[in-house]
Amino acid sequence: MHDVVIVGAGPVGLFLACELGLAGCSVLVLEREPEPRSPWKAYPLGTRGLSAASAEAFYRRGMLHPLLTASGIHDDPGSSLDDSGTNPDPDELPPPRNVGHFAGMMLDPAKVDVAALPFRLPSPAPESMLTSLEAVETVLSERAAKLGVQIRHGVTVSAIARTDESVVARAGEHEYAARWLVGCDGGRSAVRGLAGFDFVGTEPQFTGYTMLATIADPEKLRPGFNLTPTGMYLQMATAGHIGILDFDGGTFDRSRQPTREHLQAVLRRVSGTDVTLSDVHLASSFTDRAMQTTTYRQGRVLLAGDAAHIHPPFGGQGLNLGIGDALNLGWKLAATVHGYAPDGLLDTYTRERHPIGAWVLDWTRAQTAVMRPDPHAQAIQGVIRDLLGTHDGTTYVFQKISGSSLRYDLCSEQPLVGRNAPDLHLEDGTRLSELMQDGRGVALDFSTDRRLHNSAMGWQSRIRYAAGPARNDLGFGAVLVRPDGIVAWAGDHAPDRDAFERAAGHWFGNPA
Known part of the structure; x- marks a missing residue:
């Protein structure tokens, strides 16, 4: 019997597996997909952004350099790091390179008030970086293997049986027993449903589409985010990589594959052009349905990542939220497995992470409200643009989406307690x-x-x-x-x- 069975070999499940393996736990990961690679995980469709906190997590576990290499990043993001031995003045630290967007309205890095960022110190880890799901999973899979984690693909969990001492996951004729089971199996989590977690939230207002297509006349579409009177579209840097938000109330039947004709009609309506899609190579749909389980733990079954919360993919919050879950849960579950956890330690996982998940859901709901194609929302867009034109407005949004404002309530008035630790640097060179x-x-x-x-x-x-x-x-x-x-x-x-x-x-x- 394993200490922990993790269902789902995506970034969240693999990161958690690495944390547990590092702590000496025996871990088995079950993944329903038969193959780890997919065009939806590779560039450009699998492109994701890592926040400062997520990049720091990879750095702290010795995985940052392999991740940069796997992501095709050859320049050192920390090359501007002051390593002279002097105490850096926060006012002299450079602004972040990439700061993201709010509801498709881009932030200006020059407007981030660096001095207002709490306890900021330079670090070799970048404050944000673009990677891909494929790169992240490759690095984590290699790390997991070195730590003795077992990963089995092509295994679909169909039932769960629980006792006071263990959990058994059934897949076909096979049973996998463990002391603990963690569902990291995505937004349509089988573990969540089989274990009976309550999943509550709000229903969708739009259908979103992402595709890789051949466009006969790409010059008819403006690059970047484009808010229009009928929705929003995004033309990304890779030719033919398009995103669309169609405020149809989420009525598109997502059980069927969107056709070229349907995608072209939606893109024309939202963009206000007569653009032509010659061919669609890959396409999928999503909505802004925002849901969260009421707890992240039921006895010996826990949830992390999209299994515990779903929301639209605005600002790359999903991957970073899931990594935060895995990082928070890993050491607490390991301490529980080894028997030295203080009373109630594992319960702090829900207590600390559930409010963060709830905030992300509200953050995406706010963006949905701002992007709606109606006069009221468009009036709000004007107000938001004015606010983002100020240093205070841009700094506020950057603090939220970068994770620098995250602080757990650890019942302390000391302002550093509960925050992600800055990369404190001893005089002997140790970080x-x-x-x-x-x-x-x-x-x-x-x-x-x-x-x-x-x-x-x-x-x-x-x-x-x-x-x-x-x-x-x-x-x-x-x-x-x-x-x-x-x-x-x-x-x-x-x-x-x-x-x-x-x-x-x-x-x-x-x-x-």
Whole structure:
């Protein structure tokens, strides 16, 4: 019997498998698709954007360079990093290169107020990057194999049986038993339905289409996002790669493949042109249906990624939201498997991640409302464009979509606690992210007397201790960082050992 069976070998399931494998758990991944490769995962249809938090997660596990290579990125995104040893002034840090959009209205990187970004420090990880599902899955699959994770393709789970001690997933004549089961099997999750999770939300207002086509007269379509009186279309950089939003109330029958004639008619109506599609090579449809399970855990069955929440693909939030789920769940489930998790640790997965999922759903609903082809929405578009013309407006939206404003409520008034840790840099050249590659938490002690050393040694199998002056300690004497990169505790220049031990015990259980 495995410790964990994961259903779904997409980016979320694979990232979770890597986290569990890194922690020494026995993991089996079941994937219904017989082959891992698909034109929908490769460029250009499989193009996805990674946020700063997601890129940092790959960096912290030693997978950033392989991902950059697999993504065809040959220039170093961190090449402008100040590595001189001086403490960088936030006002002097360069603005982010790519900042995304809101409802098809592009943000200007020059209008991001860098000084307003909380606890920002330079890092070798890019603040955003374009990759593909194929690249992400390739890197994660190779990593999972090295960690002893088993992956089986062509396995469709049809039933789940639960006891107090285990879960059995049935697929045909085969049964796969584990102590825990996690559904990472996408928006039409079999695990979600079989386990009886409540799935609630809002119904669609539009049908969206994405396609790769041969266009006889591409000059009739404007590049980029185009909001029109009848909807929105997007002509991407790759020739023939088109996206369309048709505000039809989601009435298109998505059980059938959209034809060339249908796609051409919709594109003409939305674009207001007589553009001609000579051929359609690949096409699919989606809606803005926004749904979320009321909890991410039922006993020994958990959900992550699109299995727990679905929404339209605005701003690339889906992949990043799912990676955040996997990162949050992985170390907590591993601690539970190994028996040292403090009481209630696994319940914090839903408590921390459910509000983030709910926010993303609302963020996409707001964009849908702004893009509607009616006079009221178009009036709002004018207001939004004015706001995005200001530094405050652009900075607010960038903080939201980049993840830099994310903060879990960990019941602390200390402003750093609950946030994704900045890449703190010791004077000896060691970076926080480099200390996190083995999946343990990290205690950084900047105090001159190494005040926390003896206390931290009690958790040395779960917390890595590092001490010394920092190139920029942000005014703290010590920080405790969870394995998912979230700051669990921060002390002043004379950190309180008792406070550190309480925080360590709260998140990592009793000393080993």
